[in-house]
Amino acid sequence: MLSFDFEEDRIRQEIMRLGAKRVLLQMPQGLKSHAIKIAKKVEACGAIAIISVAPCYGACDIALSESQELDADLIVHFGHAKMVKQRKIPALYIEAKTSVAVDVATLKALPLLANYKRIGLATSVQHLETLNQATQSLSDAGKDVIIGDAGQLEYAGQVIGCNYSNVKTIADRVDAYLFIGGGIFHALGIVLATSKPTIIADPYDNRAFTITNEAQQLLKQRFASIRDAKKAKTFGVLVGLKPGQNHFDSAMKVKTIAEEHGLSAFLLAGKELIPENLLDFPAFEAYVNTACPRISLDSPGKFQKPILTVNEFMVVCGEVSWQQMLKKGLFEK
Amino acid sequence: MLSFDFEEDRIRQEIMRLGAKRVLLQMPQGLKSHAIKIAKKVEACGAIAIISVAPCYGACDIALSESQELDADLIVHFGHAKMVKQRKIPALYIEAKTSVAVDVATLKALPLLANYKRIGLATSVQHLETLNQATQSLSDAGKDVIIGDAGQLEYAGQVIGCNYSNVKTIADRVDAYLFIGGGIFHALGIVLATSKPTIIADPYDNRAFTITNEAQQLLKQRFASIRDAKKAKTFGVLVGLKPGQNHFDSAMKVKTIAEEHGLSAFLLAGKELIPENLLDFPAFEAYVNTACPRISLDSPGKFQKPILTVNEFMVVCGEVSWQQMLKKGLFEK
Helix, strand or coil, X not given: CCCEECCHHHHHHHHHHHCCCEEEXXXXXXXXXXXXXXXXXXXXXXXXXXXXXXXXXXXXXXXXXXXXXXXXXXXXXXXXXXXXXXXXXXXXXXXXXXXXXXXXXXXXXXXXXXXXXXXXXXECHHHHHHHHHHHHHHHHCCCEEECCCCCCCCXXXXXXXXXXXXXXXXXXXXXXXXXXXXXXXXXXXXXXXXXXXXXXXXXXXXEEEECHXXXXXXXXXXXXXXXHHCCCCEEEEEEECCCCCCCHHHHHHHHHHHHHCCCEEEEEEECCCXXXXXXXXXXCCEEEECCCHHHHHHCHHHCCCCEECHHHXXXXXXXXXXXXXXXXXXXXX | CCCEECCHHHHHHHHHHXXXXXXXXXXXXXXXXXXXXXXXXXXXXXXXXXXXXXXXXXXXXXXXXXXXXXXXXXXXXXXXXXXXXXXXCCEEXXXXXXXXXXXXHHHHHHHHHCCCCEXXXXXXXXXXXXXXXXXXXXXXXXXXXXXXXXXXXXXXXXXXXXXXXXXXXXXXXXXXXXXXCCCCHHHHHHHHHHCCCEEEEECCCCEEEECHHHHHHHHHHHHXXXXXXXXXXXXXXXXXXXXXXXXXXXXXXXXXXXXXXXXXXXXXXXXXXXXXXXXXXXXXXXXXXXXXXXXXXHXXXXXXXXXXXXXXXXXXXXXCCHHHHHHHCCCCC
C-alpha cells in the first residue's frame, strides 16, 4: 500500500488552535480507505470527526455547504492544494504527498524524449517534491528542463484537472512535456492545452509512455460532438454548484449567445452533473457545460447527448473556427 | 400522457409579488420532462429559470443550499406538500395534482376488502382530491371509511415516504387500509408502520392488488440484515444533508450507544447516500442510517453491507427485541 503524508501533527495543532468540536474530513476516492485512521486521530483530540461520503475530484469541490449544514468548525480537505478563497469555514489542506521515487520512471521516459531537447516538467500536487529528482535525471541526460509558473496555482510546475497555465506559459520554450504521476488524466489535459508531445513517467508502475493516441481519439470525439450539436435547437446550459465550479455569468452568456443565434437555451444546475441526472430531460438535444470542463472531456460516451465546453459551443455557433478553438484550448478562458 | 395541475397562475403571481429575478425549479424524476414548459412560463414573467438536475424524492429535499449558491430569490418545488420550515428563501409548493378518476380502481379493490368492514383510506398528495370519490364508492358498498389526521402532515389521509402518522392514528379503529395511488412505495410504508392488511387501488392502471407478499419479503430481508450486523464491530453512522433529513443528534446518540456496547462507530455525512458513495470505505462492516429511512428499506440489495434504520440498530444492540421493534415500526420515532 502506498504511504501518504497525512500531516497528523498539523491537523491536531489546527484542531487545538481553533478549539474545533466538529471536524469534516473530505478526501478523493483514492484516500477514503484511510478515513477511519484519520477520524480516530481527530477524535483523540476531543473533536467529533465527520467523514464526507460525497465524490470529490478537486479543491474546487471544498465542502462548504455541507460543513455549514453540519455546524462543522473545521474542514480538513485531503489530496489537493487550496483553490477556492472563502472565509465561511476554516479549511486545512493536506496535500497527501507520497514519497514514491521517480528516477526509474524518468529514466524510462528518456528514449521517448530522444527527439526533444527542451523539456517542460509538470506534476500533480502529490509529487511536487520529486521535481528536483526528475530535473536532475533529465539534466544528466543532456536535456534543458523548464518548470513553468503562471502564478495561478499554489506551486510552480503544478497542474490540476482544469488549469494548465503553468505548462502553457512555457509552451513557446519547450519541445515536449514530461508529466510525473499516475493515470492519463493530467497529461491528457496538458496535450489539450498545448498540443505538444507529452510523455508520462508513472512512478507507481515505474513505466513511461506517450498519450498521443488517446489525445487524437479524444479530439475526434470532440469534433463529432460539435458536428452533432450543430443540429440541436434546444440546449441545456449546465451550472455547477460546487464552490469552485459555479460559473453562473458564463452560463448566462452562453444562453444569450444561443438565443441571439435563434436557439433555445435553459439553465440547469446541480452539484453532481452526472449522466444519470440528465436522463430525465429528453427535450434537450445538447448541453453546454460551464462547470468542471473535464465532465465534458473525460467520459463523453456516458452522456447520451453532446456535452460541450463553452469554447466548443462557440464553434457550434460559428463564432470561432475549430482550428481557432484548438489554438486557444478546449476549455481555456 | 398524464396531465398535472402546475398552477401556472400561482407561480406567475408569486414571481410578480416577490419581484423574483432568479427562480429555481425543483421537481421529482416523474415531472422533470415538464421542466422546459414551466421554465418558459417563468421566463415570460421576466425572471431567469434554473432547473435543478439533482434527484428529488420528497419535500425533505428542498433545494436550500443550491438556491443560496445561485442567489435564487424563489424556489418552486413540485410534486410534494411543504415539510421543512425555513425562512432562508421563499418557497412555493406546487403539489401537481392529477385529475385521474379512482372509481374503477376502487371498485376493483372491493373483492380484496371483502373480509374487512372498517377501511382506513390513505393517499399521496397528488390524489387527495379523490378521497371523497373513493369514500363514496366504499360507503356504497357498505364499508365504514375512516380518514386519519394526526396533525403532522399538511392534509388528512396523506402519507409520505417517511411519515405514516395519519394511518397509525386510526390503526385501532380499522380492519384494513386502502391506498389510492400508483406504485407500491407508499402502501409498503403503511404495512411497515401498522402491520395491517393493505390494498392498493391504482388509478393509472385501473387495477387493485395486495402487497402482503412484498412486505413479508422485506421483513425477512430486514431480519437477515440485523443478524448480519450483529457480527459487525465497526459501524458507519450516516447523517443526511438534505434539509429535512439531517438528524445529527440521532446519529450522535447511535454513536454513543454503539461505543457503550464496545463497538466502533464513526459519522459519515452526505447529500446522496447512494451505494456507490459507500464503496470506498471497506472497513465499515455495517451502516446505521439516520437520514431518509427508505434508503435502508427500499433497495437494501444494492448496498454491499447491512444498512439499518435506527430502530433496527437498537435490536442489534439488544436494547429492544425484534418483536418490540416491529410493534413500534421499523422507522417510527
